[in-house]
Amino acid sequence: MTALKETQLLTAASELLANMVLFAKGVHVFISSVAEGAKGIVIVFEDRGPGIENVAQAMAKGFSTNKGLGHGLPSAKQLCDEFYINTSVGKGTTITITKYC
Ligand SMILES: Nc1ncnc2c1ncn2[C@@H]1O[C@H](COP(=O)(O)OP(=O)(O)O)[C@@H](O)[C@H]1O
Ligand SMILES: [Mg+2]
Structure with a gap:
């Protein structure tokens, strides 16, 4: 993986981790390599926080419930090749990102 891609992945990961620490509890992070056929890294961020009621709103640039920048x-989505968010109000949020080499 190039240094640029590595930096992009780590930047995305630190944003997601910061959110989970700030907004949720019971955080787990799983890191693995892409299963087959390609080279890359998959990171799964899982929390047992409040969940996100309106995902489209949360994904919009500038939206924050915490007086943050909302970026x-x-x-994180822009910096990765794949970005999946699965969230359930009252249960938690799981975000899976993939960056290919
Ligand atoms: N893991 C999470 N659990 C619950 N809510 C979250 C989580 N991550 C993000 N959010 C919600 O999405 C909003 C946008 O997140 P983000 O784009 O990182 O902006 P910011 O961190 O500046 O608020 C947050 O303000 C919060 O309401
Ligand atoms: Mg944030």
């Missing part, structure tokens, strides 16, 4: 989620 963490949209930037």
Whole structure:
């Protein structure tokens, strides 16, 4: 993986981790390599926080419920090749990102 891609992945990961620490509890992070056929890294961020009621709103640039800049989620998505968010109000949030080499 190039240094640029590595930096992009780590930036995305730090934004997601910061959100989970700030907004949720019971955080687990799983890191693995892409299963087959390609080279890359998959990171799964899982929390047992409040969940996100309106994902489209949360993914929009500038939206924050915390007087933050509101760029963490949209930037993380932009910096990765794949970005999946699965969230359930009252249960938690799981975000899976993939960056290919
Ligand atoms: N893991 C999470 N659990 C619950 N809500 C979250 C989580 N991550 C993000 N959010 C919600 O999405 C909003 C946008 O997140 P983000 O783009 O990182 O902006 P910011 O961190 O500046 O608020 C947050 O303000 C919060 O309401
Ligand atoms: Mg954030």
